[in-house]
Amino acid sequence: MRVGDGIGPLDRGAPVFVAGHRGLAGSAIHRALETAGFTSLVTRTSAELDLTDRAAVFAFFRRARPASVVLAAAKVGGILANSTFPVDFLSENLRIQTNVMDAAIEVGVERLLFLGSSCIYPKFAEQPIREDSLLTGHLEPTNDAYAIAKIAGILHVQAVRRQYGLPWISAMPTNLYGPNDNFSAQGSHVLPALIRRYDEARGRGDAAVVNWGSGRPRREFLHSDDLASAVLHLLDHYDGDSHVNVGTGRDATIREIAEMVADAVGYEGETRWDTEKPDGTPRKLLDVGLLRSTGWSPRIGLRAGIERTVAWYRESGAELRVA
Template identity: 65%
Template sequence: MAVETLDRSAPFYVAGHRGLAGGAVWRHLQDQGFDHLLGRSSTELDLRDRDAVFEFLRRERPRYVVMAAARVGGIGANSTHPVEFLSDNLQMQTNVLDAAHEIGVERLLFLGSSCIYPKFAEQPIKESSLLTGALEPTNDAYAIAKIAGVMHVQAMRREYGHRWISAMPTNLYGPGDNYDPSSSHVLAALIRRFAEAVRDQAPSVTNWGTGTPRREFLHVSDLASAVLHLMQTYDDPSPINVGTGSDLSIKELSDLVAQVSGFGGTVEWDESKPDGTPRKVLDGSRLAGLGWRARVGLSEGLSETYSAYVEGAPAAC
């Protein structure tokens, strides 16, 4: 395995550095000695504004880029706002990648999502499952946008020879997560729900769906280490999975959050709400072959994340 050490003093742009994934990448790069990091909040730079994106990259001329900016949300948000999830993500990633091409960015990593894979893909999901079946309808608009990003990276490699790559993380959690009840993902939603139940001394908690779907969860600090590892070891047009290789049911996850929170009431399930994909766990053997494995266990990471939420820790770096 060849390792290409990135120049710690070179300009390095992290798009989405205030978000869950991008914030973790930013902190990890700082810890690893990168001292010329570039980041702009969405109020400082709207990545949907093509002219503004080109002007920013022309001025700053980053050598490396991580595209972690995205409009994200859980089942409810994706189902309610498919146009925004499709349009906003297409605009942001197209603008950043096209501008990066113009200035000759050396290494770029596009951060996708495990939802790009078919709803009924063989488990654990291999990268070769991409485009082999129908998507989960509750988040197909977001998935299509992310698939377009993967194809954009591949097209840039094929036509211009850029050494750019795509990484597909599993479900993420940790510092900087979104706990908004209308747009959060499942683990953040459970943390908020149980914390509020404990605070209010509620006798019961109601979760969405049946609790039977199975999911895999990756702490964002592990994702961040994988991002840098890949930028130094991986150079292939195929997207590469980033996960832990283990999963659990949503009911088991709910029980784990209840235990961490100290909630002693009953848990009910609203089966009128969608379950989403029955099971989603990634095959991480290709990344393991490059010498990387996740380090943060779910119990440890969940306890830390729950405590940070309850204590009102900052939601971003």
């Protein structure tokens, strides 16, 4: 298969490697592929395969010979983690991406989807953010190292298309949430952090919950099952040089989102805002026109998605990622 030859639905019987299948995005993608009838899904845990180990990654690809790859593995975290450990986020993600893509080239992987993040865009990009806003301004300083790694991944995919003629693509999701998210105090993103904070406050009977920042920034959120649906849709239908934004096209303030979380967990106390803490990017809403033009749209509303996630959080108990 070569760029320009036209693409069709992936062969449901051919081996597909889902890198990062236990994470928030990867687990949802794995579930979606199973539901869609894929019978040869290949996975490895981080204990079984260290994707930062170049020799191990190449040896794995030579044995497994996947026809397609979904690269959802990454070191991820919230504002605090990204601000504290920028070297880790830059170095580990660059190594993961480069090793997987180089090994995929060596064994002739026909179709690869690289999963990035909406943090690739400039802090003050025009809203909603189009794909062509990439590299047009300064990044948000609190996660610029992670963003640079993801930008490198996009350019790597585009370079493969030019040099090898392979129909590889990149998808850039907005803020994700859902089952298998990270609910740790130090490493979580805003929505799982809010769910844990409000649920624990309800359990303790706290009179107030204190959140970082002013609550005024606006954020767009996408349930991980909707992301997975979009990823499969793109693999079956999209072959273009541009990376593709994946989102809902709608946003809400952090205050509004906090209210939804409080309602979902049954917390009835007061919410306070610590304005000494950073807000991060003031707004981040993706233009999803390109994705919608391919025939895909999301199905899970934010309030319903938060309620589902709270239920999963409570049911998961000791299996949660909280460290």
